[in-house]
Amino acid sequence: MAGGDNALGPSLNADALGQTLSRLAASHGIRQWDLGAACSSDTSVQVDRGEPKQLKGAQRSSITVRVWNGDGLVGTTSTSDLSDSGLERALSGAQAASAFGNPDDTPAFSPLATAPVAELNQPLQPPRGILQLLDTLKQAEQELLGRHSAIGTVPYNGLAERSSERIYLNSDGARRQQRLTTASVYLYARAEETGRKPRSAGAMRLAYGAGDLDIAGCINEAAERTISHLDYAPIETGHYTCVFSPEAFLDLIGAFSSLFNARAVLDGVSLSNRESLGQPLAVPFLDLHDNGLHPGNIGASAFDGEGTPTRRLALLEGGVLRQFLHSEATARAFGVEPTGHAGLGAKVSVGPDWFEIGTTPGSGGGQAGLNRFQADQPLVWIDSLSALHAGVKASQGSFSLPFDGWLVRDGECRSIEAATVAGDIRQVLQSIVGFEGEAKVTPDGLCPMVWVEGLSITGEA
Incomplete structure (x- = not known):
């Protein structure tokens, strides 16, 4: 330190x-x-x-x-x-x-x-x-x-x-x-x-x-980014394959981090339960780690609110839910060690540090060679999500969020005038097609471009 x-x-x-x-x-x-x-x-x-x-x-x-x-x-x-x-x-x-x-x-x-x-x-x-x-x-x-x-x-x-x-x-x-x-x-x-x-x-x-x-x-x-949105047009409502920017996908995962939160599990406000550990939650090539110690995490803490050392924790491996985020009290309830994710207060909270999203080694990583500019179908490229607090129902899994992005057709991008993307986080995790490009370091984590098929896009009426 x-x-x-x-x-x-x-x-x-x-x-x-x-x-x-x-x-x-x-x-x-x-x-x-x-x-x-x-x-x-x-x-x-x-x-x-x-x-x-x-x-x-x-x-x-x-x-x-x-x-x-x-x-x-x-x-x-x-x-x-x-x-x-x-x-x-x-x-x-x-x-x-x-x-x-x-x-x-x-x-x-x-x-x-x-x-x-x-x-x-x-x-x-x-x-x-x-x-x-x-x-x-x-x-x-x-x-x-x-x-x-x-x-x-x-x-x-x-x-x-x-x-x-x-x-x-x-x-x-x-x-x-x-x-x-x-x-x-x-x-x-x-x-x-x-x-x-x-x-x-x-x-x-x-x-x-x-x-x-x-x-x-x-x-x-x-x-x-600002100039790229000047030439905008409406989009037809329908189901599209969406390409999430690293920032947008990390925002979406963060909004549903109660999936991995032992405090939320014990309080009954998570989609997960005790029996969820060891069960598949996502496509078999998805790895998700919480790693507050990553060199790209500016502001990393060496320990949590209870003094537990920060460490890299596997949440999803091969799409399977492996571990929850724990404080001392939740770890004791589950019979495991604390993971270094506690905040200190009148009631000890539990929260993630910094996500790493990528491909499970040896899994093939979904579709290879993905390139949104060479796709044979129109794609929606989601650059950033809005209204995460209002448009996410974490305990139900559903979301409906305004976004900024582009419609990519025949290699050409055109900004979308106004639209929302809706779905269920469990559907999203099971509908990932693959990853595009190298993982990017952002303030919230490490993530590549993420392709997800079959999401509902509602254009402006």
Whole structure:
């Protein structure tokens, strides 16, 4: 994990903090406790046609303290004060709350909270400062506006840098600490031609520091995608073979990640159940891993909210459901080890880190040599999905989502005016034809272009 750097400000001392908590807990007769903390300093800028639109700087801290009483019940409290008095109040509050703990939901320490964690190559970068961020974003906006006469504004844009720190400590001696710097830029352009509807598209980039951001690539991608949607036409409603961009397919899988979530299984809000493990869920050439440690995952965490080390986890192998994502409590219920996917709170949550989607080795990988520009039938190329929170019914498996994309016919692409794609995630996973091209690293995971046949496309009436 990354070490300290004076340019990034003072770092918390996990050992000293653990000693303070041990002393304070002992003075209150508390034998079992843990603490999870996340602190960050954020700077961000937005512009509007060359003028500053928003300049922000913020320091945030989120600290959760849990205390177990003599009956094994857990009390939880939150604070933003890491001083001795603040920690003492948090411990006392959690101790008092433990009397009202839920006997049916009693989390414990992760058995892996003191196991070795992976060493991540995450070089710490000094901040560039808000004025330099502003100048960089102004220039990027100007370049994007100059790419086409129809691009009149870049209504959504931002350049941000963050320095953050995470800690997990417990009374059994766990001492986890990680520092990280990240930067991001996004540019979302709006183009309009006389007598035509406005069209929009964008791009984003992540890096460990603002100086490492691929600003030019972000400008190029935003411009190309926006310009490609200017010549649009309606599409006839029907069933089409769809080609999902890596970003769109990862968004769809993420919207249905409860399929792989042990917490959702135990709560009865997942399409999966205990008996689903070992059963086929997708085509026999699909592999899906959750790998928060992938080098392409900017912002990777070496451990989860309970201190469990992050690791690569096989969710689907050969289309068969192999494992669920677990916290300590769900792993205990299933009789397995925690997987490093827990968040710390009043109720411990479970969530994915970073998906890897690809072909099962030795399976053939579906249809070979797929190329959307050489297809003998019209295809719908789905570039990005919208309204994921409103258009997805995760517990039922169904979705109906507006999208931006193109109709590809005889090797020619034409932007689709307005349309929605609908289906069932189980149908999608069983109807994958194959993959096109090399897998691409995105902010949400690693994925190639994914061909899915027989999806319902509804054009604008």
